[in-house]
Each structure stands twice: as structure tokens, then as C-alpha cells.
Amino acid sequence: DIAVTQSPDSLAVSLGERATISCKSSQSILYRANNKNYLGWYQQKPGQPPKLLIYWASTRESGVPDRFSGSGSGTDFTLTISSLQAEDVAVYYCQQYYSTPYTFGQGTKLEIK
Amino acid sequence: QLQLQQSGPGLVKPSETLSLTCSVSDDSSSRSTYYWGWVRQPPGKGLEWIGSIYYSGNTYYNPSLKSRVTISVDTSKRHFSLNLTSVTAADTAVYYCARHRLLTGFLVGLDYWGQGTLVTVSS
Numbered sequence: 001d002i003a004v005t006q007s008p009d010s011l012a013v014s015l016g017e018r019a020t021i022s023c024k025s026s027q028s029i030l031y032r033a034n035n036k037n038y039l040g041w042y043q044q045k046p047g048q049p050p051k052l053l054i055y056w057a058s059t060r061e062s063g064v065p066d067r068f069s070g071s072g073s074g075t076d077f078t079l080t081i082s083s084l085q086a087e088d089v090a091v092y093y094c095q096q097y098y099s100t101p102y103t104f105g106q107g108t109k110l111e112i113k
Numbered sequence: 114q115l116q117l118q119q120s121g122p123g124l125v126k127p128s129e130t131l132s133l134t135c136s137v138s139d140d141s142s143s144r145s146t147y148y149w150g151w152v153r154q155p156p157g158k159g160l161e162w163i164g165s166i167y168y169s170g171n172t173y174y175n176p177s178l179k180s181r182v183t184i185s186v187d188t189s190k191r192h193f194s195l196n197l198t199s200v201t202a203a204d205t206a207v208y209y210c211a212r213h214r215l216l217t218g219f220l221v222g223l224d225y226w227g228q229g230t231l232v233t234v235s236s
Contacts, residue, residue, distance in 0.1 A: 040222030049209050049226035097220050101175040102162040
């Protein structure tokens, strides 16, 4: 199984400031056939299902604000929120779907400082 | 806007079978551009992928649950289902169905989710 580890577990950022979450996989999740990293980022608010923000590590899902961006390749990835808004308070998960079992990181709780 | 509507009991007795169904609002369950999956989340904890199924019926299960899980799809009825046998308290969780999109034949993330069903295993 590919292990996925996020850091930090929790993060407090001031409104308008940058938030950065890291995600590391235990092996490369770069799919050579299409040169894409099989990593997604999700946002989950209390009482709601997760929402896909980013796929292929850096492609923003339709309708997701452009303050959300993803980067990285191979085993190291980052989700950045460029200017934190109040509505961004949530738990964020990364997921690898390179090989089964598809595994999620443990989650990062993002709060307002 | 696609909708995934989950149905099934919220309480299951230990050793019995958990059964949930996810109804798809359009005919995408019969298309080759999607997989359909189940994910669960114990109260206050993180997400665990249970398994996925392709419209053709090919299935992929989490080895940690494989001996107890069956996922099936009925494209004519536009729904897919989860059966988890011999449940224990450790299976208490919110269960989500979700769509796994393919783009140009390659997997994308889980782009649509059901509302979630809290299933409690208790006598």
C-alpha cells in the first residue's frame, strides 16, 4: 500500500494570509502514461462530504476559486491557499489514486488565527 | 447537476450485513467515463476508501475489507450498492458513495459525493 502523510495536523492562519499544507507519498505516484501525478486534494466542512479541489496534483476542479493551487511531483506535494478566507475553514485531505487501495492522508484542520 | 442519493439503514446489529445503495440521477452509471466508489469515515476520524466498480462490473476493493465487501452496479436502475458482511463496532462510520471521473481515459479524483449515511453497529 502507498502511505500518504500530511503535515501539519492542524494549522491556524490569519485572514488574507497564505496557508500551506504538505502531503507526502511513500512512493512515486507519477503515472508515466500521461505524465500526471495521481493525487487529489479535498476540502471537508463539518457535516458535509468532501469536495474535490485539485486533481492530478495541480489541476483545479471547475468552480474552485483560484486562490487554491496545488503543486509538486513524484512523492512531495503542496496545497496552497494564497489568501485565506473565512469560508476556507475546513479539514483538507490529500488522496493518492495511483494504485489500490487508494489512500488518504490523515487530514489537516485549518482554522483562523 | 449530478446527484448521488444514498439509502439504507442507519443501524445494523453486530455480525449482520450492512447494505447501502447509491442512486445516480442521470445515466452516467452506464458510461465508460466513470468509476463508482464507496468511502467511509469513522466519527471524528479520517477517510478510508472501501472500493470501486466500473460500469462493466470490474471491482477493486481495499484488501483490509476485501473478504467482507461486495460492490455491485445496476446500470438499468441507475444505482450501485455496497454490502459489508459480519460487521462489528469498528465498522461504525459515515459511509459515502462517490463518482470517480475518467478524463481522456485517465483517473481523476472523486468529483461527486453522496450526502453520507451514518451507520451505527450496535445491538
